[in-house]
Amino acid sequence: MADLSVDIAGLKLKNPVITASGTYGSGKEYGQLIDINRLGAVCVKTVTLKPVAGNRPPRLWETPSGMLNSIGLQNDGVDAFIANDLPYLAALDTPIIASIAGTSVDDCSRLAKMLSALPEIDAIELNISCPNAKAGGVIFGSDEKLAADVVGKTRLATTKPLIVKLTPNTGDIAAVAVACERAGADALSLINTVLGMAVDIHTLRPQLGNVVGGLSGPAVKPIAVRMVWEVARNVGVPIIGMGGIMTAADALEFIIAGATAVAVGTANFVDPQAPIKIIEGINQYLEKKSIATVSELMGALKID
Amino acid sequence: MHQLTARIVAKEEVSQDIFRITLFAPAVAREAQPGQFVHLYCGDHQSYILRRPFSVHRLVGGDAFDVLVRVVGEGTRWLAGRRPKDSVDLIGPLGRGFNVDGQFSRALLVAGGMGIAPMVFLAGKIAENKVKVYTVMGAAGRAQLLDFMDLKRLTRRIAVATDDGSQGYKGLVTDILSKEIEETQPERIFACGPAAMLRSVAGISRRHGVPCEVSLEARMACGVGACLGCAVQARDAYLKVCSDGPVFTTDELGW
Structure with a gap:
């Protein structure tokens, strides 16, 4: 068995495979199908201060090698999360990453403060990249100055590792990444979904009730690998890479390109066993190549 | 709720482009209630990756059940092309079925x-x-x-x-x-x-x-209540077709 453990800004993971926010509910939805304790960490669905109803259906559209979604950060608010979801998560033997989003800088810092006070939460992921929420969300993530402002103020509100989730829907993701690092992010996770759209040619209407949505799945993987590589060359903080990871080979691409850990999202819908298969596959690869630890592979990309 | 590999034991075209497929899955057949569904992985292909939901059509003996599949796209075409002794990856039984225990005659x-x-x-x-x-x-x-x-x-x-x-x-x-x-x-x-x-x-x-x-019916991704993709507008909130339903009282929906 190779050493799969990784360290993300002091957060120790037994392996580098995390379930991506928004695809894993609050964990218990998958609890009957897999042993969640085997995961490196669980990143739960984004919570906001007040309940969010979410976008008008239809919210899903399948596309070649991927899917569009326009959920719109539907959640029951942070109080309901703490009351209803946290007890299940607290009983798990794997780190819990809480994902937060707000419509204002003040929302984000208040959420970070509330959740940081809870011993069950091991890290905070600040989602400044949801393409489906009208206010906040991606507005912060697509601009260096706004990103730096919200990250800086959220930084002051928490002593836990602060991960900032970045959007690919911006001109220069490396510049936003650098701004977040300077403002105090302990780690970066990328990519959120790629803004997309589909049209029903018979009804002349958009396939999604929200008109546009976020593309995920294997279709976005090459974009995501490129962005992880680009960000990794420009920042010193650890990166959680994600975007279309279905197999161990996909995950290894991200790690070699510079990610310390990876997150599995859409693949959970296809096969709930995917994260476990990916952990096992990474181990097999390392053993076969006689690489003692997964961290040796991080950023090991060779360019001739 | 189980995830398992179900063997196809029979397949019949019951009408044009509509197939009845019998799946051997004792754990699922024993638990299933009318109105519940199974989420089938329809293919070993790369292009369409999401599972497709099918109602449990009827029980066959104690260990198997039928699904009815109408060919409408790539996934259902793949499924309809399976033969007896082939296998499909299945999650189920899922969702809330009809309330059969109510007091009615x-x-x-x-x-x-x-x-x-x-x-x-x-x-x-x-x-x-x-x-x-x-x-x-x-x-x-x-x-x-x-x-x-x-x-x-x-x-x-x-x-x-x-x-x-x-x-x-x-x-x-x-x-x-x-x-x-x-x-x-x-x-x-x-x-x-x-x-x-x-x-x-x-x-x-x-x-x-x-x-x-x-x-x-709704387009679904996870099928287990995690992704919130199959939302339906109910009386005062969005409900999940996959796990709050697929069966709802019309009162819940505000219809």
């Missing part, structure tokens, strides 16, 4: 098109509780009128509507529903079919003061 089943899928299972289950079962079913034509003989056997009265008039009334099931409600005096109505039909059934049921449950 007369029930009317309303099925439109592929909405017939859960009805034989449902009719059999409630008939066990000595409930008098009646059926109204509709389809494009006689050839698409699936399970007619089985439902005829399980129910005391069966009314048929076809779009082309090739069997029964020429028109929609909802055209003849009021009359059937008056004739059969049901205490519950259970409906499955296209969304527009279900809306109409809900309205007619309400006018007759009969509690109604409808089984909805």
Whole structure:
């Protein structure tokens, strides 16, 4: 068995495979199908201060090698999360990453403060990249100055590792990444979904009730690998890479390109066993190549 | 809820592009309730990756069950192309089915098109509780009128509507529903079919003061309540078709 453990800004993971926010509910939805304790960490669905109803259906559209979604950060608010979801998560033997989003800088810092006070939460992921929420969300993530402002103020509100989730829907993701690092992010996770759209040619209407949505799945993987590589060359903080990871080979691409850990999202819908298969596959690869630890592979990309 | 590899033990084309596929999965067959569904991985291909949901159509012995598959795209074409002894990856049984334990002695089943899928299972289950079962079913034509003989056997009265008039009334099931409600005096109505039909059934049921449950369809990703992709607008919030449903009372939906 190779050493799969990784360290993300002091957060120790037994392996580098995390379930991506928004695809894993609050964990218990998958609890009957897999042993969640085997995961490196669980990143739960984004919570906001007040309940969010979410976008008008239809919210899903399948596309070649991927899917569009326009959920719109539907959640029951942070109080309901703490009351209803946290007890299940607290009983798990794997780190819990809480994902937060707000419509204002003040929302984000208040959420970070509330959740940081809870011993069950091991890290905070600040989602400044949801393409489906009208206010906040991606507005912060697509601009260096706004990103730096919200990250800086959220930084002051928490002593836990602060991960900032970045959007690919911006001109220069490396510049936003650098701004977040300077403002105090302990780690970066990328990519959120790629803004997309589909049209029903018979009804002349958009396939999604929200008109546009976020593309995920294997279709976005090459974009995501490129962005992880680009960000990794420009920042010193650890990166959680994600975007279309279905197999161990996909995950290894991200790690070699510079990610310390990876997150599995859409693949959970296809096969709930995917994260476990990916952990096992990474181990097999390392053993076969006689690489003692997964961290040796991080950023090991060779360019001739 | 289980994830397992189910072996296909039989497949039959019951109408053009509609297949009945028998899956051997004892754990699922033992737990399934009428109106629940299974989420099938439809392919070893790279291009379409999401699972497809299918109602548990009927139990076959104690260890297997049927699904009804209409070929509408890549996933269902792949599934319809499987043969006995092939396997499919399955998650199920999923969702909340029809409330068969309610206190009622007369029930009317309303099925439109592929909405017939859960009805034989449902009719059999409630008939066990000595409930008098009646059926109204509709389809494009006689050839698409699936399970007619089985439902005829399980129910005391069966009314048929076809779009082309090739069997029964020429028109929609909802055209003849009021009359059937008056004739059969049901205490519950259970409906499955296209969304527009279900809306109409809900309205007619309400006018007759009969509690109604409808089984909805939606595009799904996870199938287990995690992704919130299959939301349906209910009375005062979005509900999840996959795990709050797929069967809802029309009161819950505010219909």
